[in-house]
Amino acid sequence: MSVGEKIIQINIEEQMKSAYIDYSMSVIVSRALPDVRDGLKPVHRRVLYGMNELGVFSNRAYKKSARIVGEVLGKYHPHGDSSVYYAMVRMAQNWSLRYPLIDGQGNYGSVDGDSPAAMRYTEARLAKIAEVTLSDLDKNTVDFQPNFDESLGEPTVLPTRIPTLLINGASGIAVGMATNMPPHNLTDVIKATKAYISNNDISIEELIDIVKAPDFPTGGIIYGTEGAKEAFRTGRGKVVMRSKSHIELSSNGREKIIITEIPYLVNKAELIMKVAELVNEKKVDGISNINDESDRNGMRIVIDVKKDAISNVVLNKLYKFTPLQSSFSINNIALVKGRPKLLNLHELISNFVDHRHEVVTRRTQFELEQAEKKAHILKGLIVAIDHLDQVIKLIRGSKTPQEAKDGLISNFELDELQAKAILDMRLQKLTGLERDKLFASYEEISKLIDSLKEILASKEIRMGIICDELDEANTTFGDERKSEIVLSSSEFNPEDFYADDEMVITISKMGYIKRTPLVDFRTQSRGGVGSKGSSTRDEDHIEHMFVCTMHNTILLFTQGGRCHWLKVYEIPEGTKASKGRAIQNVINIESNDPIKAYINVKTLKDEDYINNHFIVMCTKQGVIKKTSLEAYSRPRQNGVNAISIRENDELLEARLTNGSDDIMMAVRTGKAIRFNETKLRSMGRTASGVRGITLGENNDQVVGMICVSPDSNENILVVSESGYGKVSKLEDYRITNRGGKGVKTLNVTDKTGVLVAIKSTIDSDDLMILTSAGVAIRLPISDIRITGRNAQGVKLINLRNEDSIASVDVVPSSEVEEELKENNDEATSIAGAALIEETVIETSEVEDISSDNNIEIVDDAEVIEETNVVETPEEEDDSSDNNDEDNSINGQQTLDFGF
Template identity: 60%
Template sequence: MPDSQRIIPVNIEDQMKSAYIDYSMSVIVSRALPDVRDGLKPVHRRVLFGMDELSLSFRSAHKKSARIVGEVLGKYHPHGDSSVYDTMVRMAQDWSLRYPLVDGQGNFGSMDGDSPAAMRYTEARLQRISDEILGDLDKDTVDFQLNFDDTLKEPTVLPTKIPNLLVNGASGIAVGMATNMMPHNLTEVVDGIIATVDKPEITIDELMQFIKAPDFPTGGIIYGVDGVREAFHTGRGRVVLRGRAEIKVDDNDRESIIISEIPFQVNKAVLVAKIAELANEGKITGISDVRDESDRDGLRIVIEIKRDAMASIVLSYLYKYTPLQTSYGVNNVALVGGRPMTLNLKDMVEEFITFRLEVIQRRTRYELNKALARAHILIGLLVALDYLDEVIALIRASSTPDDAREGLMNGDFIDDKDAFWAKFKDLVEEAQTEELVVLPGKVLSEQQARAILEMRLQKLTGLELDKIREEYAEIRELIDSLRAILESETLQRNIVKEELTEVKQRYGDERRSEISLDTADISITDMIPDEDVVVTISKLGYIKRTPVDEYRTQTRGGRGSRGSKTRNEDFVEHLFIASNHNYLLLFTEQGRCHWLRIYEIPEASKQSAGRVIQNILALPKEDKIRAYISVADLTDEEFLNEHSIIFATKKGVVKKTSLEAYSRPRSNGINAITINDGDQLIEARLTNGSSHVFLATRKGQAIHFEESTVRNMGRTAAGVRGITLNGEDDEVVGMVTLDHELDADKTILVVSEQGMGKRSDWSEYRITNRGGKGVRTMQVTDKTGMLVSLKAVSDDDDLMITNRSGIVIRMSMDNLRVMGRSTQGVRLIKLEKKDAIADVAVVRIEEDEEGEEE
């Protein structure tokens, strides 16, 4: 035939499709996916089988890893040596497997990702639990297949008593599919399997009462059970795991975070490096030092916290930005009958029970055949002993062993065969199998005849004869028992439970991973107490928060107590009360808006200067905070749409914009209002649409107009005129917004530079048109000084007055009576020479707070 005709044309698409499918199935079945029965991939199974062939049980001495790898490579696994060694190493790491299967000796790596020593340096043997996986392998419990060169046989699956797929999990990437199965606690899994054996119709929710959640070798805390429940029900889900961290306070009141457990498969060294990197880059503030103090006694990572930071907040950011909190996508894909399937929890339990029943049946059948074979031989011996003299005579008269064997099989030693069959017929028939059979016309089988010929002379003693009869009686009981097991599924299921109970008693332990019912997406606010704090911002931009109870209530006219320590020429410019959980909208004098949660502000004592706000916000050095709004929630659409923000500038301009425009925080802030040259933002207030607006100027004028006279504008609008100023040196010092229903008890408070102040009913300020000059609110003189503040107060409020030297006095408003608008007012605070009032803030009186005078 010409060579040209030997070429067979093939469609390249068909060829590529066929080749790729073959490759895919090879990867799926022979490499990447575990078998649902023993939970092992081929390489794991071959390593364990190879070590078993080398007799490396937990009772034996360790053997060089290179010897083990060579055994597995040469006989069963024709791939690279690194694949075999890496597999064996992982099975020896107690941080990789919940129940390690290999007992390693030497350097087998670390949680820091260190590589193990070369295989020529390390040694290994099987763990005791591996005996439960390899046990009964020699009892025909599983099928064997030829190895890669058809010279040896290897098991297709191991007859494990351990539900290895559930307790150790598995992960792998095949072609077009992957598996990621979580480890579980052996005690819980065994209890769940036993419950399923007792009640096959058990539901997954009922099964979860026993198997509660995954249990990781490195411990940690599982947050939320919704993802676990979904994984148990569908085979796919999400498990969120956090490292275990504890906040400790030393003798110097310095907080530190101690991490004693990290999530499964997280590299400890990478975690420590990530924390240090985020601290150096400023993405997580408040960390002064990170140390890895782990030793042979356990894992310990120490994170020292700065004095002005809260450890709970730092820990929350660690959970958010580092692998200290990790989520695992559960994908329970395993080979069932050689085909990949996605399995829920009950599927895996039922498949294991089915496999155990099959192993028990095959083992029982093997043991029954072995018992029948022995009984068959014993019956032959009993026949020979019953005709002992005749058998001896027959053997002595035979010229060759073959003649003697034939004579024994034919029964030539029996005179009366009818009497023989009457006595031994039932015994002969009882112990026959397909392999051990007495042929028609024969008395004994070939095996029985050989056993008689091979019997030692010492068996002819009376004691040995009794032993044979006792052995036969025992083996009869064993045969009856084994047959009863094969005929009864109930007995087989009881054996499954008994063996699992033994496994649980021998290897079961307590859970390592704690289960928390809280959601995994727990917010930082859940870790911060919802308490009111005093927030202060100095003129040079230092910000802090302080517990309210650090400030003492004093009577009007006292000299006050030292508040913030400020730098030279610095003083507290803003002081207000807010809850830790509130959102703080910060507005700068250049019209920018920034967001901050109150708990993100560094906590400090009343005497502390605080921290530069530029280090917290993306704020230019030339800009500074001029106004604030505290909002409980920026996600409530109804609240956002019903409220607006009114702005006021130093030059008397006002603008109103919907709160919704400021509800989407950005790290670098946004433009809140366009500020004209020479102007500055001085105030921003939250309104509900029916508010009244009050503006006061430095020269003692005040205007009162309704909010409705200012139309809503966009974020970048400049606004409209709110009040007409009296000259170039005049400016607006404050804005107040009041509502008839909500603020009926409020009064208008004005304070001058020299410590004078008064309260007036806001009805005394007549409503005028927006943009007018307003009415006089205080007679400005050298004694009073210029107006510095306009506030709305009630009898239930306290007043905090801060002067330029940092002195703070707190006084109750019920000590200051309401006066007419035209009066001069009274002295609120005594000032030292060349001192002046810098800021005034309104504080809600605490119910349990008592007055105190210094």
């Protein structure tokens, strides 16, 4: 250690952190990322500026690349010569840049991946479009900074007139981040920029309508636009690219696949080798030969297809296994005010316009200063000419130039610059013609000064100048798109392929689901025995049935409290007697978590709709919960938790409400409670809920919940386990607070069995009932008389043996077909004669009959027994009802009702 030196103890961890941060920031700011204003990295900017200083313009002779590289290395970019040369080479390759900035002469490589010749062999000059990026550089439009040795200055950014970052893109890997920006069409970008200038609040969607997708220099096909739109919106996305191809027929009658354009950044030679490898490895069949016939006129890759092969099948396999289809991952990171930032399309354009506005402002200010200096000199010359004799006399009488200058300043109120200009003025300026020119020049410069001041005073005028310069650039360099845009199959709306027809959705106890057109169902009268509607296993039965349309979205709620989404057209269609498909094969649902409830919504994309509607759920133990529909508007493949289910409980119902409906809950013992939805506060998606009704004894549980508008004309339908049911008015149930025991809704006896369902109906509805054996019946609600709350009801369906009600649903009535009307008249006449031939078919036998046999199930046309309504004493909270009885229906009709 030398004398006077000492060792300073430092923390190596802190030193490593500091050194690494300095290094990473140097890479980010000074090497890898482009500036959002001119779209250039430092090396590219220095190459263009160096060529500008050398005077290698587009209208001059080429210069050796080594000379240009030496200029840049020696003055601005103290790094390896290869880094500068290869950056310059890339700016000259028309398959790398959409609009090359350098005009190269010599071997600059090829799309096959060939390396360029050494820089001593190649020559270059600025492309004309590069001169547009450098224009006005000498008018104080941008800031300059010292070069690496502070001997010269270099621009911190170029005053480009066109959005270079968007039209040419950029790629680079920094420390901890990277950028990968695709090129775009100049005409599209300029149109979008002008649209932004016209309306700074323009939405990204409106900009996307102008700049629909990237435009690659190698052409090809952009397969689908969703990835590009996502990148325009967020700054990140993925664009799928395909080669452009067509099928030709050779002279021997065999087909050929001709590839004329390939995806961006794909090496053509490696592509051909990849195809050959796949053919040799037997991974792609149907190809007999592949040949590269590309020349200076364009690309042409010829793939000969075997005689027995299908060209389109072969091409699709090549798309799958080779770079003929590849993707470009977009990551729009650029430097904004020296900091890296992820940018969307709106931000990219706005930053360029802000930069361009600053350039125009500084250029105008510079021109104004120069014009004012010139006008000042002209004004002094005019003063001299107006007093020409005195000026000449003063000059001739002065012993020295300084004395003459001082005399001019003192006698004619001139400054030093004006006096110097007068002394430097040539004698020819004193002629009459030159004097006239002098006055004209002063008048012209005065007008220019007024114009420049007007520009500086109005931002609108400055923006108009920017638009005019963009139009000029578009006229000079604008061209048609090279990359064709084709929508991918995933971007076609599946709803466009399906009519919005009404469908009946059925879900069985064991989890089989299907959809069947509603028109396949036929109507019977009350008390019929129904017809075989769905083939199920012996231990299975239909549990859910509801009506919707093909374009609807179904929210499925499982017993365990999870919500799944399913489009109706995604549900497999089945015949009336088919079992359907296991729901696990349709949605991602666990086998031990069956579907318990559903909600049918028209759309989940209407913000106003989803924010003003709610989902109300109840469980078997009387828990109820309300959550905004918005919480369920973002479908997920595996579903989401809809409610936290407590121990020994399960989800029973889920209903869609508008925030002001009345809610009714019914229990097995025949009681129901009614309270307004406003008594129930909205909760989060995973909340467990609050008490909705107090259960009775003897294992009581909730059997159903309905939500009705307080002003609706809907009635309340209840159905018992043994097939009894009745309709009563909504106003018969008084409104109470939630959590009470409720009032009687059905007189439960051994004959009726416990309550199994509660529904809201109108007279024009039909009632559909399914039994555990899979037998279905559909009858008009209008056939059921309206009775009081305390009645037992009437028999809705005759149950065989130990059969019981499995599912009850209310569906809209439909018009009966002409064929149905004829059958209905015929059946009515037969029933009126009280003679119908009895066909006895056991339930177990019916379940084994194929739907193809089309066998009609017919039972005795018995007269439905009268049900005597017996009043019972009211329990707490109940109000008395009048005795009522239901009239029997004679002339029973039984029609073929398929399910």
